[in-house]
Amino acid sequence: MQWHSVGEFFAMGGYALYVWGSFGACALLMVAEPFLARRRLIEVRRSLVRERLADELESQQRTR
Amino acid sequence: MNPFLATVRRDVLLAMRRKSEVLTAVFFFVIVTSLFPLGIGPEPVLLKKIAPGILWVAALLATLLGLPRLFAADHGDGTLEQMVLSPSPLGLLVAGKILAHWLLCGLPLVLLAPVLGLQFDLDASALGVLTLALLLGTPLLSLIGAIGAALTLGVRGGGVLLALLVLPLYIPALIFGAGAVEAHIAGLDVGGHLSLLAAMLVLAAFFAPWATTAGLRIALE
Amino acid sequence: MGDHGGIEDCIRVSQSIVQWFRFASPQSFYPLAGRMVPWFWAAAAIFGIAGLWMSFFVAPTDAQQGEGYRIIFVHVPASWMSMFIYLVMAFWAGLGLALNTRVSSMMAQALAPTGALMAALSLWTGALWGKPMWGAWWVWDARLTSELILFFLYLGFMALQAAIDDPRRADKAGAILALVGVVNIPIIYFSVKWWNTLHQGSSVNLAKSSMATTMLWGMLLMALAFWMYSIAVALMRVRAIILERERHTEWVKHAVA
Numbered sequence: 419m420q421w422h423s424v425g426e427f428f429a430m431g432g433y434a435l436y437v438w439g440s441f442g443a444c445a446l447l448m449v450a451e452p453f454l455a456r457r458r459l460i461e462v463r464r465s466l467v468r469e470r471l472a473d474e475l476e477s478q479q480r481t482r
Numbered sequence: 483m484n485p486f487l488a489t490v491r492r493d494v495l496l497a498m499r500r501k502s503e504v505l506t507a508v509f510f511f512v513i514v515t516s517l518f519p520l521g522i523g524p525e526p527v528l529l530k531k532i533a534p535g536i537l538w539v540a541a542l543l544a545t546l547l548g549l550p551r552l553f554a555a556d557h558g559d560g561t562l563e564q565m566v567l568s569p570s571p572l573g574l575l576v577a578g579k580i581l582a583h584w585l586l587c588g589l590p591l592v593l594l595a596p597v598l599g600l601q602f603d604l605d606a607s608a609l610g611v612l613t614l615a616l617l618l619g620t621p622l623l624s625l626i627g628a629i630g631a632a633l634t635l636g637v638r639g640g641g642v643l644l645a646l647l648v649l650p651l652y653i654p655a656l657i658f659g660a661g662a663v664e665a666h667i668a669g670l671d672v673g674g675h676l677s678l679l680a681a682m683l684v685l686a687a688f689f690a691p692w693a694t695t696a697g698l699r700i701a702l703e
Numbered sequence: 704m705g706d707h708g709g710i711e712d713c714i715r716v717s718q719s720i721v722q723w724f725r726f727a728s729p730q731s732f733y734p735l736a737g738r739m740v741p742w743f744w745a746a747a748a749i750f751g752i753a754g755l756w757m758s759f760f761v762a763p764t765d766a767q768q769g770e771g772y773r774i775i776f777v778h779v780p781a782s783w784m785s786m787f788i789y790l791v792m793a794f795w796a797g798l799g800l801a802l803n804t805r806v807s808s809m810m811a812q813a814l815a816p817t818g819a820l821m822a823a824l825s826l827w828t829g830a831l832w833g834k835p836m837w838g839a840w841w842v843w844d845a846r847l848t849s850e851l852i853l854f855f856l857y858l859g860f861m862a863l864q865a866a867i868d869d870p871r872r873a874d875k876a877g878a879i880l881a882l883v884g885v886v887n888i889p890i891i892y893f894s895v896k897w898w899n900t901l902h903q904g905s906s907v908n909l910a911k912s913s914m915a916t917t918m919l920w921g922m923l924l925m926a927l928a929f930w931m932y933s934i935a936v937a938l939m940r941v942r943a944i945i946l947e948r949e950r951h952t953e954w955v956k957h958a959v960a
Contacts, residue, residue, distance in 0.1 A: 420764060427759070431770035436835050440774045440828040444781070447820055452936050459943040466950060466959040629883055633876045637866045647859040647880060650852050651887050654894035661898065682890070693883055700875040 485570035489578025490585070496555075497586045503551065508590045511544040515598050526603050533602030534612065534663035535656075541591045541616060542623065542652050548587035549627040549648070550634075550641045552579060553698065557635055566702055576698065577691045580628045581621075588620030604663075611666040618679040619659040625683075625690035626651050632697030654682060727804045729945045730954045736938040736945075743938065747931035754924030762917045771835050775918075778828035780926040781821045782846070784933055785853055786888075788818035792860075793885040796878035806941075808874035809948065811881065812864060813941035817933050819857035825850050845899035849892045856884045870948055 421427040430437040483491070497504055518536045519529055556562040556579075565575045595616050596609040604612065630648035634640045662675035726732050758776035765772040792814040799808030829847045830840045841847070860877055867873035949955045 421760070430773070431764065433769060433771035433773075433835055436771055436831040437773050440777050440831045443827050444777045444824055447824060448932060451817065451820055452939060455936055455939040455943065459939065459946070462943050462946040462950075463959050466946065466955065469950070470956060470959070629879070633863060633880055634866075637863075639866055643859075643862055643866055646855070646862055650855040650859065650891070651883070653852060654887075654890050657894045657898045678894075689886070693879055697876065697879050700872055700879070703872060 486574045486578045489575045490582045493579055493582030494585060497582070504586050504590070507544045507548045507587050508594060510547055511540050511591055511594060512598065514540040514543055515601070529602045530604065533599060533604055534660040536602070537595055537598060537612065538656050538660040541595070541620065542649070542656060544591060545587055545620065545623040545627060546645050546648065548583060549631045549644055552583050552628060552631040553635050562698070563702060566699065572698070573691045573695045576628070576694050580624050580691065580694070583628070584621045584624040588624050592616045592620055608663055608667050611672055612663045615659045615662045615676065615679060618676060618683055619655050622655050622679070622683045622686050623652060625686040628694045629690055629697060632694045632701060635698065635701040655679065727806050729806055729809070729949050732806045733942055733945050733958070736942050740935055740938045743931050743935035747928050747935055750924050750928035750931060754921060754928050757917060757921035757924055762921045763915060768836060771832070774828050774832040776921050776925050778825060778832055779922050780929040781824040781828060782850060783926050784929045785818055785821035785825050785850065787930070788814050788821060788933060789853065789856070789888070790885065792818060793881040796874070796881045800875050800878035805874070805948070808878065809941050809944045810937070811877065812874070813937045813944055815857060815861050816940070817936050819854060819861065821929070821933070822850055822854040822857055826854060843899060845896040848899065849895045852891055852895070853888065860884070
């Protein structure tokens, strides 16, 4: 282990901006992407439920 | 007359009746080439250095301009469907259309480039290499571009989308085509560049009509 | 006697192949993908933690580049994945074109954004690596330039599919584009490499020629983590795509009861 303190670890020998900018961008995108994918799935399911409800409503009105 | 030549003749005749379309691409080539010195500055040494790149990029863009029309007109009036249904192999007819496109859009660029090259103070032998490189390159551009034209046939935003699809595929031709002229100016051998261009042309001549035909069938389903 | 045994074996093999083809239907693949996703997230987490540990606490400081070189632990995996995903995407798209299976094409459609993301990350991390090392945010190095072109190829694929309304036509057109792209990628890489070595006297070498074993292990583990991540996200996305495209079928209507 070559880091003698937490401060040293975050400083990355002066390259903090570049190293953390890279790892940070990775982390950010790799959280955002699955979040967006999951949200897409949720929205599809929501719209399908709405469609189903609309269909049921329509068939109820027709049988009345 | 075999179907290939008949297709070439038809397309050329149709374009000749509306010469403005062909001339537009040529004028575009001239204008774009003139834009660069205006944007960069008139210094002769610099211009001579960037001339091959400029002329090649302008040729790429001018070819792109003519590509959407490759199939669009025939698609619009139903001729394309007739071609698909005809007993002649579609690949042959497509190859004919691509050759016609080159004769109308590519060959004028090849002929005009030496004249424009003079604007950049390229010497005679460099102009010769430029012409030869464009002679090998412009058919390659037409072949690759035809694939894009088939895939984007009738699609929204077709022209720009076509450019986005096709320009990355044009990059090797650009690198070796402009590179040949630059190598010649630097006194190096151009055989390698031109051979690679020729090899890419042969490869494209075999595969592009096939991919284009597949794309057309998909577009017409 | 031997013949009977042979025929029975053939029947067994072909039955198991047919069983796998069952998953070519969206209806069977949807729940399968759902079950697979958590496993791939788990694998990604395990490899990721191991990889990050190696990257920061085991791999030594570099003699020339100090701590800045540690960017390779995300840059190289992102580059590898961007290229690998393109191949896989083209494979599934091609399969969908050849066999006319919808799920294969949906998988290709699901992979594209992840591949584009990997390419973008590769470019971003490449720039952040280049600035302290070579003084410029962008160097026209052969690998970075090829990566940029690969990014354009991804964008083109996604743009084409987005522009075509009919999903089956979009699938097939995309497949042709992806296959043309796959053929062109080696040509493009070769020509860019040639272009770069000609125009820059001493080639800027982003990869170290000899690397400590720990550094290699770090890159490998991170690459595996990125791979597992990519599969997980693509499977998540393909589930959404399946529901979107199959919304008019009975099984979808019942699946969201």
